[in-house]
Amino acid sequence: MSEYKLYCFAQSGNAYRAALMLSLIGAKWGPIFVDFFKGGETRMPKYREEVNEMGEVPVLVDGNKKLSQSGVILNYLAEKSGKFLPQGADEKLECLRWMIFDNQKVNGFLGPYRFLRNWAKGADPAVLAFFKGRLDGNLAIVNKRLTGRKFLLGDHPTIADISMCGYMFYPAEEFGFDIPKEHHAIGLWLDRIKTLPGWAHPYELMPGYPIAA
Numbered sequence: 704m705s706e707y708k709l710y711c712f713a714q715s716g717n718a719y720r721a722a723l724m725l726s727l728i729g730a731k732w733g734p735i736f737v738d739f740f741k742g743g744e745t746r747m748p749k750y751r752e753e754v755n756e757m758g759e760v761p762v763l764v765d766g767n768k769k770l771s772q773s774g775v776i777l778n779y780l781a782e783k784s785g786k787f788l789p790q791g792a793d794e795k796l797e798c799l800r801w802m803i804f805d806n807q808k809v810n811g812f813l814g815p816y817r818f819l820r821n822w823a824k825g826a827d828p829a830v831l832a833f834f835k836g837r838l839d840g841n842l843a844i845v846n847k848r849l850t851g852r853k854f855l856l857g858d859h860p861t862i863a864d865i866s867m868c869g870y871m872f873y874p875a876e877e878f879g880f881d882i883p884k885e886h887h888a889i890g891l892w893l894d895r896i897k898t899l900p901g902w903a904h905p906y907e908l909m910p911g912y913p914i915a916a
């Protein structure tokens with residue numbers, strides 16, 4: 704029987720962080736598919752009342768406990784499993800620093816940018832251009848950080864890496880630019896993450912790809 708349930712769908716990089724962590728720690732878990740695209744499930748009162756008042760995936764269920772916000776879920780699973788934890792007080796703060804930067808400025812822009820390009824009807828080109836400009840700058844910051852480092856905090860992978868890679872394994876066509884090719888150190892780091900036992904692509908790990916007609 705699954706130890707954990709995860710409300711998720713395949714196209715969500717935010718949910719992928721949680722799904723990837725579950726897979727990397729070797730947890731027994733099962734997905735609960737959320738029909739974001741066709742059914743608008745996260746916007747339904749039922750979802751907001753019964754699953755997550757914030758109207759988002761991921762949501763992790765562990766017995767009676769229900770957690771949302773991928774950063775909270777990653778912290779919870781790291782503490783519980785003892786895996787991918789930052790070591791010591793300073794590294795903990797550094798980990799939090801990169802996770803917040805990621806949530807706000809890296810995957811926080813990658814997700815909406817990809818959504819507008821692929822699935823929103825009539826996205827304003829000026830909005831897309833704004834996002835792309837911010838992304839180029841913020842990905843360059845991550846690339847510089849990873850130059851000469853194996854992982855964001857040093858030699859060992861932590862939940863900061865699992866958070867930061869959230870959207871970066873999705874196909875380049877979905878972004879209209881190739882993150883690993885344009886940002887070489889990010890490319891090498893993604894290759895390193897791929898070698899971690901339990902790694903799987905978001906479209907393999909979570910249900911809902913391709914989107915049903």
Ligand SMILES: N[C@@H](CCC(=O)N[C@@H](CS)C(=O)NCC(=O)O)C(=O)O
Binds near residue numbers: 715759761772773806
């Ligand atoms: N900061 C949140 C972001 C979660 C998020 O934005 N999830 C998206 C899917 S990728 C969502 O559920 N959006 C629903 C909506 O905005 O209606 C996290 O890291 O968990």
